[in-house]
Amino acid sequence: MSNTAEIPASDERIKQTPAWRKALIRPELGGICGTIIVFVLFAIFAGDSGMFNSQGILNWSVVSAQFMIIAVGACLLMIAGEFDLSVGSMIGFAGMMIAIFSITLGWPVWQAILITFALCTAIGALNGFIVVRTGLPSFIVTLAFLFILRGFTIYLPQLIERKTIIGGIDKAAEGDWLAALFGGKILSGLFIWLGDAGLISVFERGNRAGEPVVDGIPMLIVWALALVAFGHFVLTRTKFGNWIFAAGGDAQAARYVGVPVNRVKILMFMFTAFCACVFATCQVMEFGSAGADRGLLKEFEAIIAVVIGGALLTGGYGSVIGAALGALIFGVVQQGLFFANVESSLFRVFLGVILLFAVVLNTYIRRMITGER
């Protein structure tokens, strides 16, 4: 019976699952439904407001991409059974570090970025190390880092520069090869061609007349798509992905069959910190400055996007594609309310409502999967 020889793949005893039910039993379901609903709603209520022309699309794409970058990290970490509440503070901290290294200390921007990435992933590793060593809930450990990192982010620039915003990074980053990887744009040629062909709008007057209003795809969006593709690939197609599911599903059971659960969890904390750092670097390059209040509440927005995407808060189940759709819903609604001329504070009401819906739906789907009653 331990023979592994070729056998016919079909089994007459497998009852054919109805296609609709198979489609239902997947973590992305909530995200897919939500995305369709959101797009239909805004097409009806804000269709003629410019939300779906080139600038409008770029507008909500950038916001969605920001959510996506942190959602990918939070998603893999949540599937591995842990939370990171320090994501928002990490964003502020990473941005501030880049500013301090490059402006105050005068290092080349590429060096500042690399050192910041190393520092932040090291803090992520420390988070993970404390969690797996003490066995404390990651909720508490990362809550501590939420305050520690935010505190430093406010204290350090005041100590060194006597202000809470450090600017001038855009000038320092000019011509820097690594900064371009975060702040640049790609496919400019394509957009110029599209503008010339009259497919997208161009400036009609001023010194940029004739140039397309949207002159390329920001690297932020490229990073978001690349991270989503990477996360999805690792989670579903690799051995390590199986370990992520196992670590979150039941850490002890996974340990008994030889899965290096602690290593998996620490690596996921590091990856989450890496994603926060990508977010921060893109933001710093876009604004040209770092502020002590950047990234506030981002940890919760990341977690909400992940939950809308079908991941279970208890770990062991979820999907990166779902989390990406959750982030897309976020971006579209946040910016769409603006296009539709709705009071933007209603966005938070929407957040709460959709979070509640998503959690209820997820619980229902999990019962269907596991056969719990």
Add this chain to the structure above:
Amino acid sequence: MTTDHAPLIQMKNIEKHFGSVIALAGVSLEIYPGECHCLLGDNGAGKSTFIKTMSGVHKPTRGEILFEGKPMHFEDPRDAISAGIATVYQDLAMIPLMSVSRNFFMGNEPEKRFGPFKLFDHDYANRVTMEEMRSMGIALRGPDQAVGTLSGGERQTVAIARAVHFGAKVLILDEPTSALGVRQTANVLATIDKVRKQGIAVVFITHNVRHAMAVGDRFTVLNRGKTLGTAQRGQITPDELQDLMAGGQEMVALEGSLGGTV
């Protein structure tokens, strides 16, 4: 059951202390290929500590473990698994949210090359899982069915099939039947019988004498960290076994029936 060939595992005078608590006070046991060795004892008797020593979770304070005649020092469960000692824990055998095939290959994922990447070979995993489940008599809807939809007995069976598939020579089952219904228990016991017939040694931990009697070849009773004796099948009645487990009050009367194997 013949015991004239070499034992697979010899546990010699195993002692395990946790601080001031003496969990095991010199337990000796031999396990032969193809036998089902039942380890009985009441709660707190040291059964779990003993099998955790055997499976590499605990290191013995004193004593020696010989595996195939050679002394073994397991640093962690991984060492024991690669030596061929697999343990199936009662409620920690499987992860309910994951599919049967992902569970089956958890920790032993098959890989195939795809350009510069190594991928989880889902096709192979699914095929092998279906084949193994069929040979164990479990009709899966498909390899991607979640383990959560299986019954408790089926989960134990999947875990046993997994251990056997990955080359276990010794299979330790930690109370596999204690949470199961009658029919599921029968299924698991039948699985144990199948596995034993392949020449794999089964260490079956239970406190249910009837379950032990159904499949056991030899019976060892633990009480308060000590062995009360090992009996061959047919040399001991269920009632005597029960008395032994209850605390060994009938010990003197039973010594004869234990056949001097204490």
